[in-house]
Amino acid sequence: MKDVIDLKSPANILTIIVVGLCAVVPFLAPALGEPFYVIVFARIMVWAIAAVSLNLIMGYGGMISFGHAVYLGIGAYAIGILAFHGVTSAWIQWPVAIGACAVISLIFGAISLRTRGVYFIMITLALAQMLFFLSVSAERYGSDDGLNILARSDFGVSFFSLEDNMTMYYTIFAFLLASVFVSWKLVHSRFGVVMRAAKSNETRVQAVGVSTYRYRLTAFVIAGVMCGIAGLLQANLERFVSPDMMNWPRSGELIFMVVLGGMSTLFGPVTGAFVFLMLSEILSTWTIHWHIIFGPFLVLIVLFARGGIAGLLTPRASRE
Amino acid sequence: MRKSFGGLTATDNLSLEATRGEIHAVIGPNGAGKTTLVHLLSGLLKPDAGEIMFEGRDITRLSAPARVNQGLARSFQITSIFREFTVLENVMLSVQAGQGHSFRFWRPAAKDESLRAPARELLERVGLGGRMDVKAGNLAHGEQRQLEIAISLATGPSFLLLDEPMAGMGLEESQVMIDFLKALKGDYTMLLIEHDMDAVFALADRITVLVYGRAIATGTPDEIRNDASVRAAYLGDEASGGTV
Amino acid sequence: MDYVLLIEQFLNGFQLGIILFLMAAGLTLVFGIMDLVNLAHGSMFMIGAFVGGTIAAVTGSFVIGVVLMIPAMLLIGMAVEMTTLRTLYPRDHLDHVLATFGLILFFNAATRLIWGPEGLVVPLPDFLEGSVALGIGITYPVYRIMIIVVGLLVALGLYVLVAKTRIGMLIRAGASNRTMAGALGVNIPMLFSVVFGIGAVLAGLAGLIITPITAAQIGMGEDVLILAFVVIVIGGIGSIRGAFIASIVTGVIDTMGRSFLDVFLLLFLPENAAESAGPALSSMMIYILMAAILFFRPQGLFPPKGAQ
Numbered sequence: 094m095k096d097v098i099d100l101k102s103p104a105n106i107l108t109i110i111v112v113g114l115c116a117v118v119p120f121l122a123p124a125l126g127e128p129f130y131v132i133v134f135a136r137i138m139v140w141a142i143a144a145v146s147l148n149l150i151m152g153y154g155g156m157i158s159f160g161h162a163v164y165l166g167i168g169a170y171a172i173g174i175l176a177f178h179g180v181t182s183a184w185i186q187w188p189v190a191i192g193a194c195a196v197i198s199l200i201f202g203a204i205s206l207r208t209r210g211v212y213f214i215m216i217t218l219a220l221a222q223m224l225f226f227l228s229v230s231a232e233r234y235g236s237d238d239g240l241n242i243l244a245r246s247d248f249g250v251s252f253f254s255l256e257d258n259m260t261m262y263y264t265i266f267a268f269l270l271a272s273v274f275v276s277w278k279l280v281h282s283r284f285g286v287v288m289r290a291a292k293s294n295e296t297r298v299q300a301v302g303v304s305t306y307r308y309r310l311t312a313f314v315i316a317g318v319m320c321g322i323a324g325l326l327q328a329n330l331e332r333f334v335s336p337d338m339m340n341w342p343r344s345g346e347l348i349f350m351v352v353l354g355g356m357s358t359l360f361g362p363v364t365g366a367f368v369f370l371m372l373s374e375i376l377s378t379w380t381i382h383w384h385i386i387f388g389p390f391l392v393l394i395v396l397f398a399r400g401g402i403a404g405l406l407t408p409r410a411s412r413e
Numbered sequence: 414m415r416k417s418f419g420g421l422t423a424t425d426n427l428s429l430e431a432t433r434g435e436i437h438a439v440i441g442p443n444g445a446g447k448t449t450l451v452h453l454l455s456g457l458l459k460p461d462a463g464e465i466m467f468e469g470r471d472i473t474r475l476s477a478p479a480r481v482n483q484g485l486a487r488s489f490q491i492t493s494i495f496r497e498f499t500v501l502e503n504v505m506l507s508v509q510a511g512q513g514h515s516f517r518f519w520r521p522a523a524k525d526e527s528l529r530a531p532a533r534e535l536l537e538r539v540g541l542g543g544r545m546d547v548k549a550g551n552l553a554h555g556e557q558r559q560l561e562i563a564i565s566l567a568t569g570p571s572f573l574l575l576d577e578p579m580a581g582m583g584l585e586e587s588q589v590m591i592d593f594l595k596a597l598k599g600d601y602t603m604l605l606i607e608h609d610m611d612a613v614f615a616l617a618d619r620i621t622v623l624v625y626g627r628a629i630a631t632g633t634p635d636e637i638r639n640d641a642s643v644r645a646a647y648l649g650d651e652a653s654g655g656t657v
Numbered sequence: 658m659d660y661v662l663l664i665e666q667f668l669n670g671f672q673l674g675i676i677l678f679l680m681a682a683g684l685t686l687v688f689g690i691m692d693l694v695n696l697a698h699g700s701m702f703m704i705g706a707f708v709g710g711t712i713a714a715v716t717g718s719f720v721i722g723v724v725l726m727i728p729a730m731l732l733i734g735m736a737v738e739m740t741t742l743r744t745l746y747p748r749d750h751l752d753h754v755l756a757t758f759g760l761i762l763f764f765n766a767a768t769r770l771i772w773g774p775e776g777l778v779v780p781l782p783d784f785l786e787g788s789v790a791l792g793i794g795i796t797y798p799v800y801r802i803m804i805i806v807v808g809l810l811v812a813l814g815l816y817v818l819v820a821k822t823r824i825g826m827l828i829r830a831g832a833s834n835r836t837m838a839g840a841l842g843v844n845i846p847m848l849f850s851v852v853f854g855i856g857a858v859l860a861g862l863a864g865l866i867i868t869p870i871t872a873a874q875i876g877m878g879e880d881v882l883i884l885a886f887v888v889i890v891i892g893g894i895g896s897i898r899g900a901f902i903a904s905i906v907t908g909v910i911d912t913m914g915r916s917f918l919d920v921f922l923l924l925f926l927p928e929n930a931a932e933s934a935g936p937a938l939s940s941m942m943i944y945i946l947m948a949a950i951l952f953f954r955p956q957g958l959f960p961p962k963g964a965q
Contacts, residue, residue, distance in 0.1 A: 157751050203946045207955045211694050211750050211894065215886040216951065222883050230936045235718035283509055283517040283525075290506050292496045300455070300493070301510040301568050302481030308515070340885065345696075345758040352755060382770050386762030395756040396744055 108360040109366045113349035115269070119262050122254055132330075135262050137370045139270045144350040144362030145272045146319035151348070153280050154312050155292030159214045160201070160221025161347050164194050164317045166339025168324025170228060173240040183246035183255075190325040191318055197224075198317025202310045215217035218341055228336040234294045239335025246329055263327050269363070272319055277359050279315070288312050336399065349391060354402055364402055425465075427628055429621060431572070431602050436594070438605040438613045441623030447606050448490075450623070451576045454604070455487045456480045464614035467572065481510070486570035488612045490577040490606075492557045496550030500541055500560055503549050504532040507567035532567060539563045539593065559593060579609040591615050614638070661795050666916045672801050674908025675808030677864035680885040681892070681900040682749050682815055683856025689895025690828060691849055693742060694750050696757040698860055698885070699878030700764035705730050705861020706873035707772055710779040715943060716827040719782035719869070727858050728864055734857025735850045742853065744845065761879070768875050779865075804866050811859065812901055819897060828852060884911075893957030903958065906942050914939035 103140055114121075115134055122130040150156040171190035205216040234240045243269065245255040255261045279285045291298045291305040298305050328334050337343070346369065354365020372390075376383035427450070431437040441447055452458040454465065454479035464473045480491065481487075495503050505528045507579055509515055512527070522528060536542050539559055549560060558578060565573060578594065579587045591612050594603070598616070608614050613620060614634045621631045622643050630640045637643055684698050690716025708729050713722025741760065745753050778845060781800055788796040819825040827848055871877070888907050892899025926934065950958065 151751075157754070204951060208951060211688065211949075212890055212955070212957075214694065214750060216947070219887050219890070219944055219947060223941045226940040227937055229938050233933075278521075279520050279524060281516040281521045282519055283522045285518075286502075286506055286509065286522045287515045288667060290495050290498070293497050294493060297489075297493045297495065297564070298506075298510075299477050300481065300487055300489070301507045301564060302478045302486075303510045303515065304476065304478040311516070341756075341879070345754070345876065348751070349755060349758070352751070382766050384762040384766035385770060388759045388761070388766060391759030391762065392741060392756045395748075395752050395759065396741075399752075405759050413874060 104355065104358070104402065105360075107364050108307065111364050112270075112360070115266055117173045119259060129236060131258070131262065133370075133374060135157035135265055135330055136264045137367055139323050139330060140347070140350065140370060141363040142265075142269050142272045142323035142326070143159045144347055144366045145269075145276055146316040146323065146350045147347050148356065148358075148362040149276050149279065149319070150309075150312050150316040151351060152361070153276075153292065154288045154309060155308060156206070156313065157214050157348070158205075158217040158313075158316075159341070159346070159348065160217035160344050161316070161320055162341070162343035163201075163224050163339045164198060164320035165324035165327060165343065166224065166228065166334070166336070167194050167197055168321035169328035169338055170234070170240075170324075171321075172246065172325050172328040173242050174234055174242065176242045176302070176318075177234065177240060181244050181247045182203035183248045186246050187325060190321055194317045194321025194324075195314055198321075199310070202313035202317070206306060206309050206313065217239075218344070221339060221344060222341055223335055225339050225341070228339065235335070237336060239333055239337070242332045242334065245332065246325075257307075261330060265330065268322060268326060271364065272322075273359055275319070280359075282310070284308065309369075353394060361402075368402060391398040425512075425628060426643065427623070429604075429628065429631075431604050432459070432618075433602050433619040434599050436598060436603045436605055436616050437468045438607060438617035438620045439623055440607065440610070440613055440620060441482070444625075445623040446626035447623060448576075449626070451487070451490075451574060451606055454485070454574055457464050481570070483569055484569070484571040485574065486568050486572070487574035488565045488576055488578060490580050492554075492561050494549045494557060496548070496561055498549055499546050500549055500552065501532055501545040503560060504535055504563055504567045505529065507564045508532050508535075511568040516604040535563055535567055539566070546642055555582060555589060558582065558586070558590060562593075562651060566597075566601075570601065573597075573604070575605045577607055578605070579607060582609075587612060661793075664795055664915070665797065666799055668801065668805070669910030670909035671806050671905060672808075672908070673912055674905035675805055676863045676867055676881065677884055677888050678808060678812060678901050678904035678910055680881055681888040681904055682897060683859045684882075684885055684894070685820055685889045685895055685897065686828075686852055687856050687902045688889070690852055691742075691746055693745060694731075694753040694757070695742065695856075696754060696882065697737065697760040697764065698856065699882030700761055701730065701734060701857040701860035702864035702878030702881055703768060703873070703875070704733060704864070705857075706762065706864035706868045706877065707768055707777055708733075709861065709865035710777045710868055710873050711772075713779055714777075717845060719785075723862070723865060726861055730858045730861035731854040733861075734854040735905075737857070738850045738853040743849070746849075765875050767789045772858075772873075772875075774875065776872055776877075777868070778872045779868040781869040785869075790906075805864075807866065811862070815859075815897060824848075824851075837914070857920075884943070887943055889957075891947055891950050891957055893959035896959040899957060899959030907946070910946060911943050914942040918942070 115138055118134040119131050122128055122134075143161070146164075147158065147161045150158060168190045171193050172186050175181075175186050175189060201217065201220045205213055205220065208216055228234070229236055245261065247315060248254070251262060253266065280289065287298065287303055287305070287308045291303075295305055324338070327338065350365040350369045351362045352365070353369055354363065354367075355361030373383070373387065376387055429437070429439070429450075430513070439447060439450065440518045449458065449552075453460050455471075456475060456479070460473065464471055466472070467480075467483060467485055470483070472483060472485070475483070495506065498506070502523070505522070505525075508528050508531045509522065533542075533545065537547055539562070541556060541559055541563060544556060549557065552560060558580075562578060575594075578590055578646070582590060587609060592617055594605075597603070605613065605616060617634055619631060620634055621628050622637060622640075623629075630637060630643050632640065680698065680702060683701070684695065687693050687695050687698070705726055709722040709726035712725045712729075713719045716722065716725075737760070741756065745756055785800040785803055788798050789802070790796045817825075819828060824939075860878070862882070864873070884907065887904045889900055890909065892901075892903030915936075918939040919931050922931035922935055922938070925931075954960070
């Protein structure tokens with residue numbers, strides 16, 4: 094796998110535009126009289142982190158998890174429930190959120206990675222729905238209606254407060270860049286080589302003496318934790334959590350973002366999240382029946398644009 | 414060793430022994446249980462009875478990856494390589510596997526000289542030195558077969574289980590492979606499962622003939638060539654036709 | 658514990674199992690034969706309910722609604738198969754998931770556009786109202802008994818269709834060897850369309866017969882779809898028999914769990930703990946069951962032949 098970065102390729106230009114926009118929107122949007130776009134971009138970035146984490150296991154590891162949004166929910170509910178009980182310190186909230194995601198992704202991964210193919214898809218879906226129904230049945234924490242969070246995570250220092258929207262925004266931005274960087278390091282490490290090799294030809298990996306299960310499970314947990322961080326950021330950003338955050342359509346949307354941007358590309362999930370959510374944003378202002386256009390659009394993407402945007406924007410000759 | 418599937422006994426009372434450094438070939442008509450034997454030895458199947466000893470240790474119950482770590486490598490009849498990886502990366506992964514666990518998450522593996530150097534050296538030795546940066550999927554069939562074996566060699570085995578290395582090869586490619594395996598002879602103990610009689614007689618020190626899961630004869634190539642029961646059961650109609 | 662309630666809840670669970678079976682049968686057939694993961698199967702459940710319910714409302718007869726729903730769903734199912742899903746057979750499972758996910762969004766939006774966001778109430782036909790006494794003090798609604806009977810008849814019919822008839826033979830031949838069946842002169846694309854259409858009819862039937870109890874709503878098929886996934890994972894993909902057994906087991910355990918788990922937990926836990934853990938645990942029970950079964954049998958209870 095060669096990473097010769099060609100800054101002039103259309104896919105990379107799009108990446109640079111998206112990341113650049115994310116960097117300047119808090120200044121640009123108010124200046125253009127559209128301050129609403131600051132929150133839109135913050136949301137896009139949270140989803141992008143989740144999509145990057147899914148790409149790690151799906152794009153590079155070949156594990157099609159159809160329940161990935163559950164970790165968004167777990168990360169978010171950890172913040173919401175602790176805040177509900179009066180625990181607002183980030184130094185407690187964040188480790189608990191991350192720990193909860195690690196434990197649950199370990200359990201879910203250990204069960205679902207025993208299976209392959211379509212069984213894996215359905216089991217990750219079912220396990221995620223289990224927690225979704227659990228959150229719906231948790232009357233104490235608002236059931237369907239969700240749970241308001243009165244205060245964002247408190248770091249206890251004067252110079253860094255998430256209550257400041259600018260700080261909140263750039264914290265998310267920093268985590269987005271960090272998630273891409275971590276994926277990049279992981280994918281190219283020895284661990285990442287095993288993961289990619291297992292996607293390509295698992296029998297062969299076993300036949301050179303590596304039992305793939307442990308590697309897949311580790312990747313599954315790393316992705317779960319990374320997505321959990323997106324969830325805890327989302328809870329802080331929105332000051333609200335609800336079961337809907339981890340309902341199965343969210344998992345489907347995450348898969349779409351990854352595929353739309355281009356699987357197994359570092360920034361693909363970021364551009365995918367951007368295009369997916371901007372398109373939803375724009376279409377939904379036209380009509381409440383926007384899914385009638387959006388649904389067939391997604392079908393057409395699958396049928397005719399397999400490599401996602403990255404694939405469409407890459408000249409045919411240089412495709413592999 | 415014995416292995417049955419339902420009412421069908423694929424391998425029955427089979428006993429094989431390979432001496433260090435020699436090439437032991439297993440031949441037999443289709444359905445003789447060759448594939449089952451490969452699965453039993455590589456650990457994809459577990460025998461119903463009997464045991465597999467390797468360098469004095471009982472490996473009967475070890476998983477497939479664990480056997481490789483003990484030094485028992487295999488190649489596949491149907492080429493099994495990482496098609497999206499370059500030739501060098503294919504072998505580097507295998508070197509990495511041979512070095513033990515791969516739970517290293519940060520340092521880039523591609524620039525790691527402790528992986529590159531042995532991989533490069535091995536590829537030079539097997540004659541793929543000039544093709545290192547080619548994507549494995551783009552190699553010619555014969556080269557893919559060589560890479561297949563190079564991947565197995567890179568785990569640092571003492572024993573090689575070769576599952577029809579000549580599969581799908583033309584005459585010329587087969588000759589290259591025969592020379593290649595000859596060059597490896599002595600460094601590794603090899604169990605060669607093969608259809609190509611020319612290759613078997615050119616390479617093997619000893620040959621076992623498998624029919625219906627039983628070894629009907631074991632001996633030197635000359636002994637096998639002259640064994641009446643082998644001729645009757647297997648070689649008779651094919652020896653005249655040359656390769657199968 | 659009240660045994661009357663116990664038996665009633667058992668029957669309710671059995672009836673849920675029947676609904677699940679009607680969903681799972683189509684899913685597992687389509688998966689087993691075409692190797693297609695079809696999320697839009699839940700949409701067929703919903704469309705069946707809305708189309709059949711509308712026909713029932715217009716004609717004033719629930720029975721006519723059911724009868725006319727059958728050809729309608731057959732056509733809709735075959736149309737979906739021919740326009741979209743057919744292209745997906747050679748693709749991987751990820752593409753199946755994505756494309757059929759797009760279809761769900763479309764069908765939900767289209768249903769909202771046509772029938773409005775409130776859904777559709779389908780009244781129970783008069784002759785199916787009321788309850789009958791089943792002896793030993795138990796009375797049970799006629800309509801629910803009818804659902805069970807219809808489901809069992811369909812299960813039997815499906816068994817006969819697949820195991821005994823020419824079309825069943827073609828289905829099995831198509832599943833095990835496409836080229837061979839093709840060489841025998843079977844029109845494989847047409848066969849697949851018909852199989853998909855049958856799956857759509859079964860899902861639509863399930864959606865329609867449940868509406869007098871629950872009313873037709875947008876997205877109603879999705880929760881059932883996920884339960885049906887659990888069912889076919891437990892039962893083993895491609896197995897009608899596995900789907901039937903797993904449906905009934907899932908339906909009964911889910912329903913019984915929701916009614917009795919808190920009572921059961923009282924035996925071990927203090928009252929307030931049991932009351933809060935009961936609903937939470939009961940909503941998770943079938944998933945725990947699924948995880949347990951997969952732990953011992955990763956291919957489900959009745960794994961398809963040659964899947965090892």
